[in-house]
Amino acid sequence: MAATSHSLLSPAPTSLPRARITFPVARAVALRRRPSFPAVAAAVSSMASSDGEEKKETKLWGGRFEEGVTDAVERFTESISYDWQLYKYDIMGSKAHASMLAAQGLITTGDRDIILEGLDQIEKQIQDGKFEWRKDREDVHMNIEAALIEKVGEPAKKLHTARSRNDQIVTDLRLWCRDAIDKILIRIKQFQVSLVLLASKYVDLIVPGYTHLQRAQPVLLPHLLLSYVEQLERDAGRLLDCRERVNFCPLGACALAGTGLPIDRFKTAKDLKFTAPMKNSIDAVSDRDFVLEFLAANSIAAIHLSRIGEEWVLWASEEFGFLTPSDKVSTGSSIMPQKKNPDPMELVRGKSARVVGDLMTVLVLCKGLPQAYNRDLQEDKEPLFDSVKAILGMLEVCSEFAQNISFNSKRIQSSLPAGYLDATTLADYLVKKGVPFRTSHEIVGRCVALCVSKNCQLTELEMHDLKAVHPVFEADVYAYLGVENAVNKFISYGSTGSEQVKKQLEDWRLQLGINP
Numbered sequence: 001m002a003a004t005s006h007s008l009l010s011p012a013p014t015s016l017p018r019a020r021i022t023f024p025v026a027r028a029v030a031l032r033r034r035p036s037f038p039a040v041a042a043a044v045s046s047m048a049s050s051d052g053e054e055k056k057e058t059k060l061w062g063g064r065f066e067e068g069v070t071d072a073v074e075r076f077t078e079s080i081s082y083d084w085q086l087y088k089y090d091i092m093g094s095k096a097h098a099s100m101l102a103a104q105g106l107i108t109t110g111d112r113d114i115i116l117e118g119l120d121q122i123e124k125q126i127q128d129g130k131f132e133w134r135k136d137r138e139d140v141h142m143n144i145e146a147a148l149i150e151k152v153g154e155p156a157k158k159l160h161t162a163r164s165r166n167d168q169i170v171t172d173l174r175l176w177c178r179d180a181i182d183k184i185l186i187r188i189k190q191f192q193v194s195l196v197l198l199a200s201k202y203v204d205l206i207v208p209g210y211t212h213l214q215r216a217q218p219v220l221l222p223h224l225l226l227s228y229v230e231q232l233e234r235d236a237g238r239l240l241d242c243r244e245r246v247n248f249c250p251l252g253a254c255a256l257a258g259t260g261l262p263i264d265r266f267k268t269a270k271d272l273k274f275t276a277p278m279k280n281s282i283d284a285v286s287d288r289d290f291v292l293e294f295l296a297a298n299s300i301a302a303i304h305l306s307r308i309g310e311e312w313v314l315w316a317s318e319e320f321g322f323l324t325p326s327d328k329v330s331t332g333s334s335i336m337p338q339k340k341n342p343d344p345m346e347l348v349r350g351k352s353a354r355v356v357g358d359l360m361t362v363l364v365l366c367k368g369l370p371q372a373y374n375r376d377l378q379e380d381k382e383p384l385f386d387s388v389k390a391i392l393g394m395l396e397v398c399s400e401f402a403q404n405i406s407f408n409s410k411r412i413q414s415s416l417p418a419g420y421l422d423a424t425t426l427a428d429y430l431v432k433k434g435v436p437f438r439t440s441h442e443i444v445g446r447c448v449a450l451c452v453s454k455n456c457q458l459t460e461l462e463m464h465d466l467k468a469v470h471p472v473f474e475a476d477v478y479a480y481l482g483v484e485n486a487v488n489k490f491i492s493y494g495s496t497g498s499e500q501v502k503k504q505l506e507d508w509r510l511q512l513g514i515n516p
């Protein structure tokens with residue numbers, strides 16, 4: 001199996017094509033010689049010796065073992081099929097570790113330079129797709145370390161001084177999460193910009209506001225779109241908070257107890273741009289609370305995106321007809337020629353399920369673990385990678401959808417008279433006339449009942465109709481009726497009143513660096 005270079009902004013597949021998975025040299029020979037399944041399985045991860053006998057490669061941890069693991073165990077315990085994605089961070093950590101060992105006199109500077117050069121070559125091989133990932137070497141750490149030993153010999157055998165895979169994996173993971181968070185933050189901002197640009201196109205468009213999915217009060221469309229922007233801002237804030245706690249360095253905690261060797265954990269932490277080394281070596285290798293926090297932040301963001309997806313799918317329906325996605329963000333039906341489906345937003349809604357599922361997986365994974373490291377923790381990676389891949393894709397597609405929809409102003413406007421959207425404004429009018437709110441609520445309720453019986457709007461009630469309900473009504477009431485009048489009456493901070501919304505739109509444009 002060979003890795004290709006990739007960035008999280010264009011996520012790489014979580015596993016590479018099976019055809020590229022390579023096993024030790026004897027495998028092809030063994031496959032030809034003994035084609036039955038058990039025999040083929042027996043050949044996995046084995047090496048041919050010169051006399052044709054198959055011999056397992058000695059594991060880097062193999063000193064006390066007389067026999068190799070079974071093929072089933074090898075297949076079951078390997079993680080290289082997905083943790084290869086950590087290679088960049090594993091190499092980064094190894095380089096910082098080697099430099100620290102040299103600075104502390106634990107290895108010579110000559111050995112350090114050989115190790116650093118060898119790691120650079122391995123990184124290039126991986127990026128060029130020329131590195132052979134081997135399942136019999138279990139994971140990303142052992143693959144890189146074994147390859148380094150093959151490449152540069154003795155000096156590489158010193159790299160694992162004062163280090164365990166337990167602190168190595170969690171260091172890799174923290175570095176990976178830090179970068180992943182930064183990439184998600186960029187995508188959140190891109191979606192916010194798309195929403196603000198969309199809002200700027202419809203500054204005066206009034207839409208029905210819903211509660212219980214029933215018509216409630218009129219709102220400006222930009223007000224609704226900025227509500228998404230606010231939610232995304234909190235999503236970003238949660239990720240930034242999480243990043244603070246991610247950014248502590250476990251390297252040097254070793255297996256769980258630290259080391260008797262004179263290492264400098266502050267140097268490795270600084271070189272890897274962590275805030276500080278983690279204070280307790282048992283905690284450092286044990287906990288995945290930073291993964292949980294990250295997955296939880298992703299889950300909340302995914303739920304926000306799912307709700308937007310639901311709203312836009314609904315609004316794109318014939319029944320609402322409030323928005324039209326362009327062809328660029330729609331798909332068709334294999335049987336119904338007329339269909340134009342808003343699939344991307346349905347899948348945004350759908351993929352939120354896996355993001356929440358990923359959080360649940362790691363929550364349950366962690367719940368029964370005693371201190372310190374347990375192999376169960378290997379199972380945190382696939383949900384983590386999956387969650388990040390999903391959320392990046394969801395944000396990208398939401399942003400593109402926002403850039404490729406138009407709101408159907410005419411249809412929306414023609415729908416506005418329905419639902420008595422101005423009723424609450426009418427109640428506020430009565431309050432301004434000195435009527436207690438509970439009484440005004442009752443009066444307006446009676447006005448609405450009158451409209452229902454006459455099949456008309458509140459604006460269409462004659463003065464004598466209104467006076468018949470309550471004598472407090474005067475001619476100025478008509479300045480409160482109808483959705484335009486009603487929207488103009490909103491003045492409270494954060495309300496849908498056009499002054500408020502225009503100011504907030506301006507603030508967001510400034511904050512997001514959108515030029516006038």
Ligand SMILES: N/C(=N\CCC[C@H](N)C(=O)O)N[C@@H](CC(=O)O)C(=O)O
Pocket residue numbers: 079083139163164165166169255373375377378379
């Ligand atoms: N096997 C092990 N850690 C493996 C960590 C890497 C693993 N692929 C993972 O993803 O968690 N722990 C050994 C120590 C070691 O192998 O360094 C132990 O504590 O006995």
